[in-house]
Amino acid sequence: MGKPDAAIPQRHSFSRYLLLCMMVLVLCVVGFLTVNDYLYTKQNFNHEEYLLQVQTEQNIEQAIRLKDAIWNTYDSSLNDLMRQGLVQVAAEYEHAGRDPARMDLVQLKKQIGEDFDIYIIDENGVIVYTTYAPELGMDFTTIPSFYRYLSKIRNAEGFYPDRIVNELKGEGKFRKYAYQPTPDHRYILELGLIGQSFENVNEKVEVNDNIDSIIAVNPYVERYRVFNSLGRLSEDNSLPEPAVQEHLKKVSQTRSNLEVVDADKGITTRYLFLDLVDETYGSDPSRIIEITYSQKLIQESLNALLLFHLVTGAAAIIFGCIIAFFLSRWINRPVQEIVSDIEIISKGNLEHRIRPTENREFAILETSINSMVDSLRQGVQQMKDEEIFKKEMIDQLPVGVFLKRVDNGRYIFWNKTNEILFHMRAADIVGKTDREIFPPGIVAAIEKEDSRIISNPHEVISKIEDFRSPGGGVLHSLTVPILDSTGKLQYILGICQDVSHENINLKMDLLFSLTRHDILDNLSVIMNHLERAQLIKSHEAMDTFFEKTLGSVSSIRNQISSMRALQDRGLVTPAWQSVERAIDDARSLLSGPPPDIQMEVEGIEINADPLLPRIFSILLENSLKSGSRPASFIRVSARESGGILHIIYQDDSMGIPEDEKESIFGSAYDGNSVRGLFLIRELLAFTGINIREIGVYGKGTIFDIHVPAGKFRRKTR
Structure with a gap:
């Protein structure tokens, strides 16, 4: 009854599925704890890094602003000294007839003090005369904001002190600058003060030591650098690498912070812009602090944490799998017993019972399976009985x-x-x-x-x-x-x-219908001639009368003879018939003189119904008795196309209207132009032959008879 063992698909056992489920459960728990702890720790690290970053940047900003405030205090104390020096420079300018070329700047420097340098800036923003050779020819148009400040001074009046800043050329030392326009507003007189005291003050308020202390607290900072507003290092006034220069330029232009992330290296570089500008001064003491943060420490800590969890998780998985293995075997034991009993039943032993189990759920399963087997046994017996009954009934x-x-x-x-x-x-x-x-x-x-x-x-x-x-x-x-x-x-x-008997009855009905109709037509013709015979007086007219009457009688005789011959040969079995001979037999069934027919079907035979001559006789009668215009020309030809034989019946009658080409083959068609086409289609259909009308109305009737492959042949002489 059951299938052989070889046909049973090889699938995993329930115990294995149970073991896999337990292992997956352990994996999920360990994995969840590992991922959760990893993400939580990473979030804490990121939050701690962010807080340290904010604190570090705030402390650095405060340190730089504190230094700037100290410098401002010291800077302001030098303004009177710078004003006095510029008064002497302005007096020398007037004494030289307002011609800088005639001014003795070297002697003037000795009078003012050796720590001073004198600069004369023309209206184009270029230092044209100076006692400090390195800055001769300095063009301030390269610093648009400062050039605008100088132009404003040149067109104004008064004394304009500046900040203590690094000189742009030369050794980059600290200088205190001040400006005053000439009375003719052609030049700007500039005075620069240098001294060891600047270096001493700078050392005392050195901010880098403070920043180093701040940075040391943040373990995520790799390095820092401080740049002035011109993109030069505050320490030595040098230019950084080109890539950094581009970042500094962008920060100076936007006067906002910038963050550059290198994800591959785990490095984030932040450029903090400290806006220290004072509109009363021309120099911009603003600072740009570059701080480089590294994720290396965080990643190392996370990797160590992940390794710890992997080792711990592996141990938990191994321990859990061992427990799951023994637990699954214990749980699966009743299932194995039930499966063993089911295998015995599946091999056809429907009398075998499922052994009892202690577990309540399995006891329910045991009872259900035993009940199912009982029902199955009864159903199999009933099915066998029904199968025998159905087979005998169908037999x-x-x-x-x-x-x-x-x-x-x-x-x-x-x-x-x-x-x-x-x-x-x-x-x-x-x-x-x-x-x-x-x-x-x-x-x-x-x-x-x-x-x-x-x-x-x-x-x-x-x-x-x-x-x-x-x-x-x-x-x-x-x-x-x-x-x-x-x-x-x-x-x-x-x-x-x-259905041979039913087919015979159908064909006999068709044959009797056709024969009865034709005989009645011929009798009508005879009666018509007899009525007219009473009026005939000449011998020639009487001969014509007898000729037509005898033709109708002969047609009746031929139709009856044809019907008797068909009954003798049999109406059921199709036979190979010559198309040419079938047309000749059809001509003999007509009541009048046989028409001339142009036939091009020599040697063609088709496997058709024995009533084939009657089919052609109906077509001939329709051609010769067409109500509107009887045919004077009839041709029957044949051609082969695509394995199908087309027998073309053609005359020169009025033809069939386009809207009646299909309805003429219907049993309910009552037109006067043609008759009997429903019977023709039915008779041809018995052997798979089809007929349709393809002529043009007014130019004649054309019937196309389709004979399928295997139903026609050409007989050679």
Whole structure:
């Protein structure tokens, strides 16, 4: 009953799944604790770093501002000395006739003091005369803000002291500057004071020591540097590397802070701008502090923490897995017992019972499985009984039934009616494919039909075809797709029935209908001639009367003879017939003189219904008796295209209107132009032949008869 062990998929056991679940649980707990602690510690480090950063930057700013305040106090005490010196320079300018070239600056310097240097700046912002050679020719337009300040002084009046700053050229020493415009506003007189006292004061208020102390408290700072507003180092007035110069330039222009992050190296460099500018002075004592922070210490601490958690987690995982292993085996023992019993049952032993267990849940499972097995045993027995009943019932049906699988094409059922219809025993069919049973021609047709079913599994194929078994006949078959509960095609069901008797009755009805109609037409003609015969007086008219009357009588005789011949030959089985001879036989069924027909169908035979002559006789009668314009020319030709034979019937009658080309083949058509076309289409359809009208109204009637491949041949002499 059950499948063999080899067919059972190899899957993991429940105990293994349970063990894996426990291991995953341990991993999740350890992983969660590790990640949570790691993120929490990292957050604390980042917060601590941020607080230290804020505190460090605030302390550095306060230290620099304190130094600036001390310098301002000392700077202001020198303003009177600078004013007195500029008074002497201005007097010398007047004494030289306001011509700087005539001024004796060297002698003037000796009078004022050796610690002073004199500068004369022209209206272009260039030092044109000075006692300090390194700064001769200095162009202040290169410092736009300071040049604007000098231009303002030159066009004003009075004394303008400046801050103690580093000289731009020379040795970069500290100098105290002051300015005064000439009375003619052509020049600016500048005085620069230098002295050892500046260096002494600078050493006493040296801010770097304080900053070093501040930086030492912050372990995340790698280095710091202090720059003036011109981007030079405050310590030695030197220029930094080009990349830093660009950052300093940007900070000076925007007068705001800048942060540069190097993620690859874990370094963040901050440029803090301390705005110390005083509008009353020309120099800008503002400072830019470069502080480089490193994440190295934080990352090392986090790595150490992570390593600790990994070691601890690995130990916890190993310990947890050991516990999970023994725990899963203990929990899984009742399951293994139930599985063992189920395997015995699955092999067909439905009398076997699930052994009792102590656990309540497993006891419920035990009872449920035993109940299910009992139901299954009863269901199997009932299914076997129903299967026998259905098989016997289908076997006794008066129609042939077969069933075959879609996946391998093998027949799994063939009832007794099929054995009678096809003279093939079920033992010779079941378990075989079409290729093992039928000849290649039939196999190709069956496979084509199966492919159609497979591509459209919701289609039912119904067809009537020749019955090629001994005795002949007509077979009506249905091909039905059988789907499973998921909608997938599983089987192909075939139902077939011998409808030869019904086909004979149908054709006899058609034949009697046609013959009765034609005989009545001929009798009407005879009665009409007899009525007119009473008025005939000449011998020639009487001969014409007898000729027409005898033609109608001959037509009736030929129709009755044709019907008797068909009854003798049989109305069911199609036969190979010459198209040319069928047309000749059709001409003999006409009541009047046979028309001339241009035939181009020599040697062509088609496998058609025995009533083929009657089909052509209907077409000829419609051509000769067309109400609006009878035909005077009829031609029947044939051509082959794409494996299909086209028999073209053509005349020069009025033709069929465009809107009636399809309705003329309907059973309810009552037009006067044509008749009997419904019967023609039905008779041709018995053998798979089709007919349609393709002519142009007013230019004649053209019927195109399609004969499919295998239903026509050319007979050679």
